[in-house]
Amino acid sequence: MIDLSRRETALPELMDDPDCDLDALHRTYGHFVLVNRLVAGWRPLYRRRIRPLLSPAGAPTTLLDLGSGGGDVARALAAWARRDGLRLDVTGADPDDRAHAYATAQPQPPGVTFVRAASRDLVAEGRRFDLVVSNHVVHHLDAAELAGVLRDSEGLAGRLVLHNDIARGRLAYGAYWAATVAGFRGSFIHPDGLLSIRRSYRADELRRAIPAGWRVERPWPFRLVLSFTPGAQEHANA
Known part of the structure; x- marks a missing residue:
């Protein structure tokens, strides 16, 4: 029986191995298009949190997707904005040569x-x-890396930060196991996805790990969104 009472912090995901099978990695990036569409919840996040900040005129709103991987989320956000007649320029950033390629x-x-x-x-x-x-970046990070990414996010963002990730739980683990065990052959989707859930935070754990000014939100089951609004802390203390 898998122990989900504590985060798994020692085991790395297969796709993070620099020597992993490149064909399997490419298939994983390709499968993320469907997996993220089904489980990540970006469509409602776009409608509720991003679209209200966009405009059909003037200079485009700029958005940075950190750890963009195969780029499916960056492309989806740009496509939704374009379909809505809104101006959005998206930059996907990833330090991994393989993801960038x-x-x-x-x-x-x-x-x-x-x-x-x-x-x-x-x-x-x-x-x-x-x-x-x-x-799905936060669960990959150790404590020092998380602190660094949050500090960098504060320096990079002018209006809003949304780090969208998994909430660890037995129901999420069982549902993902059942949904992926028979499909996604030749990729890392099944084993890495299960390990991602084991590596993910629960809401109370993430609240203890973040600095002042950040919020942990639970927009729907199995998901956590770590948000920051620049200037909100100063405004609250004024």
């Missing part, structure tokens, strides 16, 4: 750019974006 090899929709960079690289370059998001 895969993302840039896909058909590129208007308004989407990919860069090979970590959050600290973009801070060092003096980059700024209206919005900063990530998908």
Whole structure:
């Protein structure tokens, strides 16, 4: 029986191995399109949190997708905004050469750019974006890495940060096991997804791990969203 009472922090995911099978990694990136559509909840997050900040006129709103992987979330956000007649420029950033190569090899929709960079690289370059998001990045990070990404996010974002991740739980684990055990052959979707759940936080754990000004939200079952609104702390203390 898998112990989900505590986070798994020692075991790495297969796709994080620099020597993992490249064909399996590419299939994993490809399968993420469906998996993220089904479980990550970006469509309602876009409607509720991102779309109200966009405009059909003037300069485009800029959005940074940290740890963008194969780029499916970046492309989806840009496509939804374009369909709604709103101006959004999306930059997907990932420090992994393999992820960058895969993302840039896909058909590129208007308004989407990919860069090979970590959050600290973009801070060092003096980059700024209206919005900063990530998908399933938080559970990959140790305590020091999480603190660094949150600090970088505060420096990169002008209006809103949304780090979207999994909430660890037995029901989530069982449902994911059943949904993926017979499919997604030749990729890391099944084993890495189960390990991702084991590596993920529960809401109370994540609240203890974040600095002041950040919020942990539970928009729906099995999900956590770590949010930050620049200036909100100063406004609350005024």
